Amino acid sequence: MMRRRFLVRLLAAFALCSTVAHASMGLTELPGLKGDGPVTVFYASDSPAAPVARGPFNPTVAWNGRAIAGNRRLIVLSHGSGGAPWVHTDLAQALVDAGFVLALPEHRGDNYKDTSAPGPDSWKQRPAEVSRAIDAVARDARFAPLLDLNKVGVVGQSAGGHTALSLAGGRWSSARFQRHCEAHIAEDFNACVGTFTLLNGGLFDGMKKSAAIGVLRQRFDDETLVEHHDPRIAAAVAGVPAAADFDPASLARPPIPLGLVTAGRDIWLTPRWHSDAVLRACTPCVRIAHLPNGGHSILLSPLPPAAVLGEVERQLLGDPPGFSRNQLPEVDRQIASFFRLHLLP
Template sequence: MRRSSSSFFFLFLAFFCSWAQASMGLAELPAAPGDGPVTVFYPSSDAAQPTRRARFTLEVAAEGTPVPGNGRLVVISHGSGGAPWVHADIARSLVETGFVVAMPEHKADNYKDDSDPGPDSWTIRPAEVSRAIDAVVRDPRFAPLLRLDKVGMYGMSAGGHTALSLAGGRWSPAAFARHCEANLVNDFQSCVGLVTRLTGSPLDDIKKWTALFVIRRRFGDDAVAREHTDPRIAAIVAGVPSSADFDMGSLADPRVPLGLITARQDRWLIPRFHSDRVLAACLPRCELIAEMPTGGHGALLSPPPPGLSGLIGDMLDDPPGFDRPNVLQDVNKKTTAFFRTHLLP
């Protein structure tokens, strides 16, 4: 018995060391019919090198050889018009703990094609997350390294909407329209995105009329609640989620452990209409992982997109006084700890 225990210990130590000393690998799984590609970050035995992706340079082992980690997968759902690269730092925190991280490219709501954000995208995103899980485990490099009885899911902004849907939340396009009818001025960017903003000029009345006309025409007649769950997903984190269109009663008892991250200076998704309502509905059956008092809507984008200007810069750039390096390191550490607590044996 003593020899067996000793052998087990050294075997465990060998596996631990293989990913604890690994670099972060990067692979891009080709798009399946009807879907975009899936980006995968994972522990790799190959050396990291500066690698250019879009406007970002990442220190990764591109197409590096995977090594065994902790056996668990976390799927990340990006925000509207988003990309995998702006979530590389939370991916790195997870990979350093042994997780494999997969990021689907959401159809018509990504950095290559942002032609159809909002409720149309929110309807299909949860199933895209499920198919991303399928894509990873079809790949012979990753399938032997993963157990799928406990998968994690993280989403930010529109990805946070996806996260709440997968946690059991029900929402409807009609509820989105009702919210915007009641709160258009106070939650304007949530309702119209980055098409325009209110400036206090005489044109504001035209902008408001046009916004409500489009919203009512596209979403007002549909009262069917949307929901999608995946039994493989066992823990979820929603960061600054879009959530004004949810039936909050459906989030009172999340189907899996649910963590929230909030940013008090968020001017795109005003907390009182979004994350605060979710917390009021689900506490104490959910967990506030982190609250960023000086964080704006783009606080969780890490690394942040460079060179933003105009309205998108106003919405995503850091507010004055936001200590990005220290705050994000703490938030990523707490988020990783949440998944470690709920996904590891």
């Protein structure tokens, strides 16, 4: 009898995977809660798909298509600094094919429409925005009947990786960020200043470093450890995360499974002080994927066209010479496998 029940569940799982894999990818936008920006949702649909213009991107989706049942699990994606949903369409497709619904909140003051408050100012509010995105999906009549929100996954890239670490139990402070930048401003310059400028070996590098430290001292001196807990979050993936400001002890044994995706040639967030530091601190963490020749944009697929990026962004997000994006679909599949392992019953 037990073997028969197991076979029935296994056949049902195969049937579900087959149905979802052959479905369209639906796309819709939900209004955010408490003044938040929109929440973009990718999901399985039985409506026909067609290209939809979203800025320079044309994802093939079923716009506002009818949602169909998947594996009943939601994943929330926290985008990077200045980010948009459309650069995560390939990962969205892999997760939808695996049966998940994917929701992307627009992080206030740090998105492609509004870049007024990046860094620690955004990091403080992002985890709560993830929680409210879960609430927004739960309130929507299309998705509420299809989802069990007791076990939700979170995945994030760069600043979104910082969000994932926070939701996995990490604690950080603005003062820790400031001290890191004072100590390592030359080696980790763009982690501290973002896309404002680059060090180029020229006469003005010393002035750039001094000015950056002066601004950081004025803005980020709060020693209060910031944390956010949402009991619905049951697994997290941090891709090339901003992490130098975390208390390592808070990440030593996360209360939920935590996986990392890392890049060996990331020049925006130097791995030594970010992703590698998390892996040194976290005994049970797993490295889901490591691309030794990859840069900071390994979770951006499709990559933003160069024409829409500034000069500094092009250098920080550009793929290193010799890097092949043919590796990225497998990274997406590994992320989906991690969530299947830890979120499905």
